Amino acid sequence: MKIVYLATAMACAVAAPAFAQSTIDKPECIAPANPGGGFDLTCRVAQTGLEPHLTAPVQVTFMPGGIGAVAFNQFNTNRTDDGSAIVAFSTGSLLNIIVGKYGAFDENDVRWLGTAGADFGAVVVRADSEYASLKDVMDDLAADPQSVVVGAGGSVGSQDWMKGALLMREAGGTPMQMRYVAFDGGGDAIAALLGGSIEVYTGDVGEMVPYLESGEMKVLATLSPDRLAAPFDQIPTAKEQGYDVEWTIMRGFYMGKDVSDADYQAWVDAFEAAYATDAFANVQAERGLLPLNLSGEALTASINGTMDELRAIATEAGLIK
Template sequence: MKITRLGAAVALAAGIAAPAFAQTEIQDPECVAPAQPGGGFDLTCRVAQAGLESVLGEPMQVTFMPGGIGAVAFNMFNTTRDDDASAIVAFSTGSLLNIITGKYGDYSPEDVRWVATAGADFGAIIVRADSEYETLSQLMDDFAADPSSVVVGAGGSVGSQDWMKGALLLREAGASPMEMRYVAFDGGGDAIASLLGGAIQVYTGDIGEMVPHLESGQMRILGVMAPERLDAPFDEIPTVMEQGYDVEWTILRGFYVGGGVSDAEYQAWVDAFDAAYQTEEWSQIQHERGLLPLDLSGEELEQSIEERVQVLREVATEAGLIQ
């Protein structure tokens, strides 16, 4: 893959003030969202598509590769596309959980190269606008009385991060997570469609993916799983914790490339994100998409991933997901 960099020295030689970053051109840039359109991976790629526009030499294409909540893409970028430097793949904390619990096969977090983050997202408890559940406490009461009476659904199988959100709620209600009546979908978009269609009662999704749906009035957010209230447009939504339930779920959103991508090609992507992080446009896009600033790239992100994986292994072991 051909990758070139346009240095700030060009601008200086022309007598023009150099920008605060060096512009990077990556040939045929692509962001792979490993699910159907409409969910969190789609959101993550849209952040990159819009946020990197000012630093990439050409528009970024977003493509969808559903299958196994990211497993198909992870396997492809460890085999036939492991050295494809033109593409980044969206991931989340849930992806890390799936890797360490074996849902992505025998590959490990060390088999790919972690490039950069799009920001932080948080879990959310979502129902239809006409749901019988007007408050989180009403839902928690039913979880405590009869967990199987509530149909919960999300984009991920048992043991996924969306399942973990529901499991933590049931545990807080005094019930066993294994009693949860859970329906797995291949992505957030499918789960939202099923919620609106009445196939499930509760969607344990992410707050960021709710941005396009807030004005429609079709759904109600019972609580956000953040440490404290978020800024507008979510400032009127109470946290789960302030409603008396000790449950929090922070989601890291970001991108990786295949393990066969060279150091120079990998660094080109890191440079592009570092440049974008310095722009007002990036902050605005994060805000509009419901993400909180969390700008990590390169070695700093690699270190963060290593630490997060260690914590997730401990949680997954406690939940009986891994031995």
């Protein structure tokens, strides 16, 4: 199972003057989880990558709760017109909208702004784990699903749960057989893995860079269609190990639906200027992301198509009817 984005988007770089700077008063990026996970990573891309293109530095603020639900609701109630703030989202956020975890609001209640890049799912264990390969995990899932404690930053129906569910299905079982522990963000799930509370983390490749460097964890498989570039080039994909599981993650930002066109365009201009530079591509690579550069109307169109595909997947998994 996979989420596919327009192939042209992976290499898209909008021709904009790299020296242009947008004037935004006290720019802020909201990471809607605790520090250390994918939303944190996404905001750091904006913080570093947009620095040359804004007249003030981007401040990162954490707003945990409901894997993005608290932030989504706040920007649909009392911050709908906040022109200084952007909020990190991922493909998992879109899935949460679909299954109703963000309440009555949907994808039409925010303004989709720009992308940070593309990330991919990963199957991760501690460095000293008894699991030496993805096959070891899959064999245990097939023999006794309850013997494997899987955890991630999201409840049942989230994108991290979905990764585990797809692995469970590939092992010959059903998603509801999986022994799954939910955490409020990837940082908390990583801490639980390192502390021994869970055995397998179905997270994201981009989150792994500092932990691979420290030798604390090992990635048994990436859920990408092909092997990724360094530092992940030595990690096999699930597909090449014989398991047909893919999960591509769009990482990006939205704003409140009542933000003025002028404020919205100032941010779009900053992203488009950044996309045109090698420096932004380097920031993406350092964070384990591939270039998926979409902003404004192009991103909104991509989101609409993605929502249709995710609704089909959620229906297949029994999450919605």
